[in-house]
Amino acid sequence: MQKNPFFPEIHGNFGFGCMRLPMKDGEVDPEQFCQMVDAFLDGGFNYFDTAHGYIGGKSETAIRECIAKRYPRDAFLLTNKLTDPYFKKQEDIRPFFEQQLEWCGVDHFDFYLMHAQDKNNYQKFQRCKAYETCYALKEEGRIRHFGISFHDKAEVLDQILTEHPEVEIVQIQFNYVDYEDASVESRKVYEVCEKHGKPVIVMEPVKGGSLVNLPAEADKIFRDLNGGSNASYAIRFAASFPNMAMVLSGMSDMAQIRDNVGAMRDFRPLDEAEHAAVEKVCQIFRSLNLIPCTSCRYCIEENDCPKAIRIPDMFSSLNAFEAFHSWNSSFYYNNVVTGGGHGKASDCIQCGKCEKVCPQHLPIRELLKNVAKTFEKEEKK
16 A cells, blocks of 8 residues: 555545445444444555534544444544534634544544635634634644645635645545536645645545446446446546545445445556546536535535425435436435425525535525426426
């Protein structure tokens, strides 16, 4: 396995994102998660990433039970984050940080990030002196490395890194579909990191799973290479850039662990033929005009929707309809709104709470109108 050129304590360049863990009866499945953790560590990797909002706090406690209680502290690296909804003033930050340590069952975090920074919440972080407070925790040894995760345009990142040169690392959304996307600006954001000399952690390399189950035409392009899985090409694409310290993957079963670890244990950058295949797949995606939702679920886990609308699942159904034109997408939409008190897309009251927390800055209210138009037209007849 290659040594990490930026942080020698990181094994390789691949990390376990703990936002989409295996679930059973509404809880993280401890048996399966333990097996996945063991396989990941046995594969030679050691970096785990979480945040309090992931799975409504269950990600952190699952890490305590399945990692921290089962392995010595020097066997793994753990990243956590300071997230906007969990503090209102500077005095709230340290108590929340202490709770995070307790929830995760550790005495320090190896990396601690200012979470999901954009032009709006950055002002709150500034006002509450969040950067200064967390950097002080670094100086006290409670945090090993200080950084940010970022969801906005390149000019905003340039401002943040100019005003806070103490930032050591930047986590960004980066995948081959978003690379030239005008709303995400993955390439431009990456170039800002290079400009400021900040190594990069990649999140969403497979875009919430969208780059795994590809339309048939796109899938054939990768199959014709006679090589790896669709996920492996996406992850290797992101890892092929020189300033990438780490690529995260949110894995939810053993099959994903085996595939991803296999692709990254003896990592090699994409070759010329593989890059050409990726560009062909990008062209296909551009022609589909799909909703760029990554299913991070912030809109429903950090936002109390008055109508309990399961927004990411609805967008997934609409994307499946656009990509595959299959009856299954309507079936899945009906499952989304059946039972559990969940609202239909047409139940949206246009309050906009979901849009305020969306890292992709999606016009969710308008998109829900498209969902309703597509899937609810039959019942209106």
